[in-house]
Amino acid sequence: MDPLLLSRIQFAANISFHILFPTITIALGWVLLYFKLRYARSGDYAWMRLYFTWVKVFALTFALGVVSGITMSFQFGTNWPGFMESVGNIAGPLLAYEVLTAFFLEAVFLGIMLFGFRKVSSRVHTLATLLVAAGTTLSAVWILSLNSWMHTPAGFEMRDGVAYPTDWLAIVFNPSFPYRLTHMLLASGLTVAFLVAGLSALRYLAGDRSEAMWKALRTGTALGALLIPVQIVVGDLHGLNTLEHQPAKVAAMEANWQTRSHVPLVLFAWPDEEARENRFELSIPNGASIILRHSPSGVVPGLDDFEGEHPPVAPVFFAFRVMVGIGLLMLLVSWAGVYYLFRRQRLPRPLALVMVPMALSGWVAVLAGWYTTEIGRQPWLVQDVLATADAVGPVAGGSVAFTLAGYLTLYVVLTLVYLGVLVHLSLKAAREGDRSPDPAVSERPLDQPVASG
């Protein structure tokens, strides 16, 4: 068995499993802070009930993010020793700063955020929530800086096959970093928006008409409706940035086999890598030229410029379409939701039935987007600097196959249990409705009653 392919599948499995959870915690931290601040300002218990329901989701998601993240830090060494040997001088400090500035901050204050409501004053509890949210976001900043550097390396020089930093500002703020970071943070916001809306719709369908349910439903739907147009614009800008720095990736995304003008926008096709052409193509004339060059006669680079060194076309092409398709679906559902929830003050049952599965739409779109950009970078691990095949370690294929099977089993089981617990927690909250005990009433910790029932 080929250790390179197995190691790639294993890393893809690990990172796919991992990213599901930070995607939720990054934005959910801020949503929880919003709930807490709304409670602090209005004194309306419904906000605090929402906080307690969703902080459990946060705790669970955070734990899964932590344990799957530890796996990643070991796998650099177990499977990809060539990565750190070659670009460790760049990647090392970025990873170290993530641990030092973000991981400890979120991990330590998480305890106070989760279990400290009756131990500290309400203000300190709010501060702990803020610090955890800031920590998760800061973590995303560092890791996306490193990932962006792997796509658009800058600020370094190569000496004997090893990268040495020359300009740290250029490394951290490399050309694709601002676009990728914004795109990912918005994706996180959208994932949480649809998760909150979807699980609230589930509560609605289970007969829950509590104030907390309505508040969460409106918050999630409105957040989704606000973020999705911004995301479409930012995604477009990110694509133009990729065209500038990684044209082969864009050529694969568009399944454009020849460099030419008047390139159509391919809506659907079956890219045939053997024949180097598309089968069953359905396209809009001049579409890609207009989107990428803002002119029908704009010349768009094609795969023939990169023959033998471009990424596999079909996975990038399809992953990109899945992401865009879900984005459009999000636009439709969230705007329909805003119309009904804020103008008509009700939720039609069919819309609720659509919103429940849309709870996971963010996950699918995030995975599809990451597959687009990461497979789109192949055959490079660090664009034009380090080939993926040169970074793999000397571990036997059999060992990798064994661990891969173990990880996959574990990940599938844990994902299913996680989703089961989310549904269980939502239905439990639906049953309790507004009858759950009243939370704290004062700023001082000792006055926060331990409610009975």
Place this chain on the structure above:
Amino acid sequence: MIDWSYMMPLVFAALMGVSILVYVILDGFDLGIGILFAAARPDEKDTMIAAIGPFWDANETWLVLAVGLLLVAFPIAHGIILTALYLPVFALLVGLILRGVAFDFRAKVPTHRKRRWDFLFCVGSLTAALSQGYMLGVYVLGLNQGWAAVAFALLVAVCLAAAYAAMGAAWLIYKTEDGLQAKAVVWLRQALVFTAAGMAAVSLATPFASPRIFDKWFTWPEVALLAPLPIAAAALFGWLFFLTFRLPDRGDRHALKPFLYLALVFTLGFAGLAYSFYPYVVPEQITIWQAAAATESLAVILVGTAFVLPVIAGYTLYAYRVFGGKATDLRYD
């Protein structure tokens, strides 16, 4: 004038050593409590979880820091050590994953499924502890994986798990009362025997695994400087063993002492290992200077560390103070 290309690897080796030690002490009691789940009643388990609930996440972060420092400061060593320990690392990670998720799942799944996750919490903690001990054993013998080395590593694995169980019991003596506290005293006493045996085994094996380390230990005057380490450790063990017969004491006196003394024993053992292996990061193969990343990159990390580490220490102490005293029920609301 300081020669930074000489100093920097030393500083990072020290930082990494401190992170590993802090991890072993802090997550040691978390893992130990997981192992002790095997001997606890269902109602006691909730209290045991409450004793570590607000802390375990941050404790585990020290492992991320330690591995992260190995990764960023000694990238070549990170690759060699982790590829050599490929399967034990897998076992460790599966253990840590199970332990971490079981911690959260047990409190959130429907009640009738709770016991399943209690079981996995114990299995995960035990797996993580055993694989850490196994890796320590293989590392001490210079990443040698012959059958004798494997047998030795298995012995170390059992003893490290026992040592963690002792830490867990000591933490419970500090954090709990009444019946569970009395039980923890008995657990501590039993686990101490294995812990002492394990430390003795590692201490004996280390010099015989390498002539270089043998010379480092048994030449004059080093032997005189080194002798206080094992003597102090043995004295602490003996003292702690006799203390367990007095615990729990009136007015809960000495409740924190077992934990502090065990932490001190761990520190002594760790100092002995560090002394033996210095200056190698991969035993007998690669020194910290050969494995170190570029001085410029390490400098960038060091500047940040100097500012951030005291802040981390500060807010960690704050969190321990907020959740100080005897463990109470963990409540979100």
